[in-house]
Amino acid sequence: MAPTWQxxxxxxxxxxxxxxxATLLARLELPADxxxxxxxxxxxxxxxxxxxYLSRMEKGNPNDPLLRQVLPVEAELQEHPAFVTDPVGDxxxxxxxxxxxxxxxxxxxxxxxxxxxHCRYCFRRHYPYQQGSISAGQxxxxxxxxxxxxxxxxxxxxxxxxxxxxxxxxSSLQEQISRLPHIQRLRLHTRLPVVLPERIDAGFLxxxxxxxxxxxxxxxxxHAQEIDDPLASALQALRQSGVTLLNxxxxxxxxxxxxxxxxxxxxxxxxxxVLPYYLHQLDRVKGAQHFEVSDAHAIELHTxxxxxxxGYLVPRLVREMAGEATKTPLTL
Numbered sequence: 001m002a003p004t005w006q007x008x009x010x011x012x013x014x015x016x017x018x019x020x021x022a023t024l025l026a027r028l029e030l031p032a033d034x035x036x037x038x039x040x041x042x043x044x045x046x047x048x049x050x051x052x053y054l055s056r057m058e059k060g061n062p063n064d065p066l067l068r069q070v071l072p073v074e075a076e077l078q079e080h081p082a083f084v085t086d087p088v089g090d091x092x093x094x095x096x097x098x099x100x101x102x103x104x105x106x107x108x109x110x111x112x113x114x115x116x117x118h119c120r121y122c123f124r125r126h127y128p129y130q131q132g133s134i135s136a137g138q139x140x141x142x143x144x145x146x147x148x149x150x151x152x153x154x155x156x157x158x159x160x161x162x163x164x165x166x167x168x169x170x171s172s173l174q175e176q177i178s179r180l181p182h183i184q185r186l187r188l189h190t191r192l193p194v195v196l197p198e199r200i201d202a203g204f205l206x207x208x209x210x211x212x213x214x215x216x217x218x219x220x221x222x223h224a225q226e227i228d229d230p231l232a233s234a235l236q237a238l239r240q241s242g243v244t245l246l247n248x249x250x251x252x253x254x255x256x257x258x259x260x261x262x263x264x265x266x267x268x269x270x271x272x273x274v275l276p277y278y279l280h281q282l283d284r285v286k287g288a289q290h291f292e293v294s295d296a297h298a299i300e301l302h303t304x305x306x307x308x309x310x311g312y313l314v315p316r317l318v319r320e321m322a323g324e325a326t327k328t329p330l331t332l
Contacts, residue, residue: 010199014116014164018049021072028067029059041072045125045287048118053195056228065223065255069119075290076120085126087283089322098134099142103326106154106187107146109134111173114164117195121250121291123283129160139176147180154185163192167203178212186213189248191220193234194227200234208241216244219274223256224264232272239273248278249315251298252291259304266305266313276315281330283320299330 018024021038024047025031038047049070058064062071086092095101100108113129134142146152155177162170177183192199208215217238221227235245247269251257256265266276279302282292293301302317318327 008198019047021047037074038072041076050116050196068255076287080289083284083286083289085286087285088320096142096145097138107152108156108158111157111162112160112164115161116192121288123285150182155183156187158189161190161192162188163190163199167207171207187216189218194221197230197234205241218246218248221247222249224268227268235272245274246277247274250280251293253293257293262305279315279317281319
């Protein structure tokens with residue numbers, strides 16, 4: 001019999017995700033006066049919440065840290081001159097359709113615009129996926145660019161979320177990448193295992209086990225409350241299949257910007273076999289200004305974290321800046 005987290009078809013679970021703010025509020029027994037703003041904000045960036053993720057939220061609590069990551073609010077509609085539609089310079093870094101080349105030694109494929117959850121702070125919430133992701137016809141052009149640059153040894157699969165692709169599509173993509181002998185690693189940046197653990201099904205684990213490149217998976221987990229038993233089991237299966245597991249979190253005001261919260265996240269991640277990798281300052285994307293934490297507080301928090309945890313549990317505090325050759329560390 002399949003493990004509990006695998007018994008639900010993940011594509012069916014994605015299709016059943018909540019898209020209506022009224023339904024979300026009703027399921028969580030939240031006040032109806034939140035609905036007008038949620039409806040208006042969802043018109044600009046649609047709501048999408050899998051039922052698995054919903055089940056980890058506290059009913060009746062409008063400040064639940066998981067809910068706040070996905071609930072559309074009025075603050076998203078406010079204009080701020082420093083918050084823009086392309087905060088990290090993705091479009092300027094597009095070397096071929098759907099291929100971003102920002103950093104030495106690696107390049108990134110925008111594999112799809114689809115995702116299982118719409119996080120309100122998403123830095124690609126305004127990204128033009130129809131023109132800026134790889135279609136079947138454009139993949140050849142993207143891989144031709146990579147083929148001509150042997151200094152690129154790692155391809156990053158991103159999106160949207162690359163795990164929104166079917167196992168067959170991932171396998172086909174990997175086979176084409178395997179024709180490039182200088183690609184040593186594939187890195188998958190994904191939030192799907194966190195919000196939809198059933199995505200790590202038998203077919204995906206089989207693909208992982210037979211992938212000739214080293215596989216690194218960077219999950220996007222922001223709060224210890226997100227790590228439940230199904231996620232822990234899915235991560236264990238990935239580790240047993242040989243995947244290196246890292247985490248990057250986004251520092252979010254009122255959600256995970258306290259020392260105890262970051263301590264619990266790092267400890268819980270390591271307990272389930274994931275190494276804390278990055279703690280990102282918020283990308284200044286239009287509609288997300290209410291999540292921003294000041295640099296001073298971020299640095300103070302990170303300093304306290306270094307004093308309270310062993311070094312291997314302390315993620316690097318960084319910001320991504322358009323046009324820079326690396327992520328920018330934030331220090332005193």
